[in-house]
Amino acid sequence: MAFFRCAATAALLTLTTASSSVKRGLCVVPSAHEHEDSAIWTTHPGSNLTWYYNYGPEPTEEYENTPGLEFVPMLWGGPYGDSHGTEFLDAIRRQIKHGSNITHVLGFNEPDGPALSGGSDILPQIAAEEWKKQLEPLKKEGIKLGAPAITGSPRGTMWLQDFFTYCDGGCNPDFLAVHYYSTFEYMASELGKLTVAYPSLPIWVTEWGYDHQDLYETQWHFNQSIRLFEDWR
Secondary structure, X not given: OEEEEOOHHHHHHHHOOOOOOOOEEEEOOOOOOOHHHHHHHHHOOOOOOXXXXXXOOOOOHHHOOOOOOEEOOEEOOOOOOOOOXXXXXXXXHXXXXXXXXXXXXXXXXXXXXXXHHOOOOOOHHHHHHHHHHHHHHHHOOOOEEEEEEEEOOHHHHHHHHHHHXXXXXXXXOOEEEEXXXXXXXXXHHHHHHHHHHOOOOOEEEEEEEOOOOOHHHHHHHHHHHHHHHHHOO
């Protein structure tokens, strides 16, 4: 199981975890006003990160020349307006042509969620069409594909089922992606259900947390999650 922690405030918690892991990545929200925060992840010897994503197709400037920190592009949402192009596919192929080492990509950020909470709010049938057009061709080029990053809720699992129905065999992800903002117990239980439903697909937890808790509960939740993710096979 791979995992990200998407929040600058998680820096100290992450950096104080001693063991390194190729599973560990970073979710980056680029900002022109937070260069010092971004630098923490490449200058601190205990960050133990090997890859990152930023919700977009192009790498973050601060990390472009960082050895050992691989960029994972994301097709965030569906087509805009009357666009029927392949902008994402073209961007990935262009980066590879210029020497970028892209081995994984992510598809669609919380497509089952509304825009007000950060979701891309895409109908499963539209996502299936876009996947076949912009993501599936990359699989043929040796790039591993992450399924749409659903919310860890019944709504998310239903959306994913509908997505695969509309794909009709034409969407072939190499791993699942999911977000959890809940208790540790709920997250662990739902992850177990996903592994039963999709036994051949590894799981990437690309966002997780437990909002509005005190310091003790936040640290406990974080440390328990790390142990779960690291031990999961």
